[in-house]
Amino acid sequence: MGLGYIGLPTAALIASKKIHVHGVDINKKVVDTINKGKIHIVEPDLEGLVHFGVRQEYLVAALLPKKADVFLIAVPTPFKGEHIPDTTYVEKATKMVIPFLREGNLFILESTSPVGTTEKLAKLIFGERPELKDKIFISYCPERVLPGSVIHELQHNDRVIGGINGKSTDAAVTFYARFVKGELHRTNAKTAEMCKLTENAYRDVNIAFANELSIICDKAGINVNELISLASKHPRVEILKPGPGVGGHCIAVDPWFIVSDFKDEAKIIRQARMTNNYKREWVIGKIKNAASEFRKKNKRAAVIACMGLAYKPDIDDLRESPAFEIVQDLLKMKYNVLASEPNVSHHPGIQLTDSARAVRQADIIVFLVAHKEFKRLALKKEKVVLDYCGVRN
Numbered sequence: 001m002g003l004g005y006i007g008l009p010t011a012a013l014i015a016s017k018k019i020h021v022h023g024v025d026i027n028k029k030v031v032d033t034i035n036k037g038k039i040h041i042v043e044p045d046l047e048g049l050v051h052f053g054v055r056q057e058y059l060v061a062a063l064l065p066k067k068a069d070v071f072l073i074a075v076p077t078p079f080k081g082e083h084i085p086d087t088t089y090v091e092k093a094t095k096m097v098i099p100f101l102r103e104g105n106l107f108i109l110e111s112t113s114p115v116g117t118t119e120k121l122a123k124l125i126f127g128e129r130p131e132l133k134d135k136i137f138i139s140y141c142p143e144r145v146l147p148g149s150v151i152h153e154l155q156h157n158d159r160v161i162g163g164i165n166g167k168s169t170d171a172a173v174t175f176y177a178r179f180v181k182g183e184l185h186r187t188n189a190k191t192a193e194m195c196k197l198t199e200n201a202y203r204d205v206n207i208a209f210a211n212e213l214s215i216i217c218d219k220a221g222i223n224v225n226e227l228i229s230l231a232s233k234h235p236r237v238e239i240l241k242p243g244p245g246v247g248g249h250c251i252a253v254d255p256w257f258i259v260s261d262f263k264d265e266a267k268i269i270r271q272a273r274m275t276n277n278y279k280r281e282w283v284i285g286k287i288k289n290a291a292s293e294f295r296k297k298n299k300r301a302a303v304i305a306c307m308g309l310a311y312k313p314d315i316d317d318l319r320e321s322p323a324f325e326i327v328q329d330l331l332k333m334k335y336n337v338l339a340s341e342p343n344v345s346h347h348p349g350i351q352l353t354d355s356a357r358a359v360r361q362a363d364i365i366v367f368l369v370a371h372k373e374f375k376r377l378a379l380k381k382e383k384v385v386l387d388y389c390g391v392r393n
Contacts, residue, residue: 001093003030003061005249005317006110006143007074008039009046009150015053017179022068023061024096034061042316042343045151064096070106070175071097074143076249077111083256085114094121098128103135106171110143112196112250114257118189122164139163139172140189142196147248147315158182162192200254201269206240207251208272211279214242214388218286225393244368244388245280245322247311252276252320280322283368283388284329290364290384291335298363301336305362307355308369308389309341316343323368338362342373359383367391 003011003025011023025031033040037051053059065071075093080086090111101107107125109118118140126133141161145153159180163169173184187195210228217224228239246252255273259266287304294302311321318324327339327350339350340358359365359377363384367374370389379385385392 001065001071001073001097002075002089002111003034004074004076005041005043005147005150006145007072008034008041008050009043009145009154010072010074010110010143011059012046012049012053013151013154014179015056015059016049018056018058019178021053021059022066023059024063024065025061026063028063031061031063034059043150044148049151065100067100067102068105070108071101072108072110073097074110077113077253079253079256084260085257087113087117087120090117090121091124094124095128098125101125101129101132101136103132106137106139106168106175108138108172108175109140112142112254112257113140113193114261115190115193115197117193118162119164137163137168137171138189139168140192141172141176142192144196144199147312147317155179155181158185160185160187160192160195162187162189164189194258197254197258200250201258201272204246204251204255204276205268205272207243207246208275210240210242211245212275213239215279215282223393225390241390242388243279243322244283244326246276247319247321247323248317249319252311280326283322283366284326286386286388287326287330287335287364287366288333290386294363294384302363302384303336303338303361304330304364304366305338305340305353305358306330307340307358307365307367307374307391308371309339309347309350310343310369310371313370313389314343314372316341318344318347326368341369342371 001024003023011021015021030040034050037054039047039050073090073093075089077090078086122138139161141159144157159176159182161169161172161184163172169186176184214224217227224242232238255269259270291302306327309324310317327337330337338353338358340353340355342355355373359379365383365385367387367389370391374391
């Protein structure tokens, strides 16, 4: 259930093991694209797997579910209100499959979810199908993959699997063992749910340290990338690279799930989120200052090239991307912006410009994402260069 950045690679990988997969998505365009053996997202090695699965008739996409042995939920869990997790999509997907559940089925939730969600879904299922109580297996197994290497990591990364009871955990472990080469770690559903949130909160806190350090170094007149390189020579220090903020469907989102449920306790986690969100505003302020200085010196408005829209290098994913939000904000403020994103062909509301053309025509060049294409660009000395992702280091 769900054929997006996680659901489709998972479906294609399972199908590659000659297991019949019925993939469901509410977007007809996505369904039609997949059934042609093509993909609607950018991910290395994925199109070949999808093409194989569809051609060999192991993978079929559809708008509605049907009877199966295993039901796997991989739909979004966005926010509502002030960073409150919204499990509406998860609940809707669950309700869609409830009529098709049979004794002996395995129901797996992979969507990042607040602690206790798997048990709530179990109550939902048994509330509508009480005859299935103790007769189906329900588990939680979060993905932990990196966009750009999803297929490899789905196979080789360890997985944490937690059921609502021991038998459910065992059933899920048996299923994942068919296509996962990494170690499968057994636990309970609540611990598995918290594990996913903890992993990304940990990364968010460490990125916040790097981002805060970059702000301090800017004020002190210190090259933060050189500093980090030198400090990381210490055998027990490994500082991450700073950026214009934090984006993506995990690190920018998951820590709020903990904060939402543990408001009084999650102090460091909350502050890390605020620090990383503030970094975007700080970058906008630096760009505005550079544009103001350019106007004073040249008596005209600057042309600003914003290099990168994705939330991380070499992918097309714009979800929660600070770079994308920075460009949107600058356009709203009526700055003359040339936006360049080599991994996206077009985007509604933003006219994209070829990278070479953007740096050629711009007065101020702002690197927001360290795409490999940007590292090869030749820049003239008279250009004002603002690098917030370490492209030039």
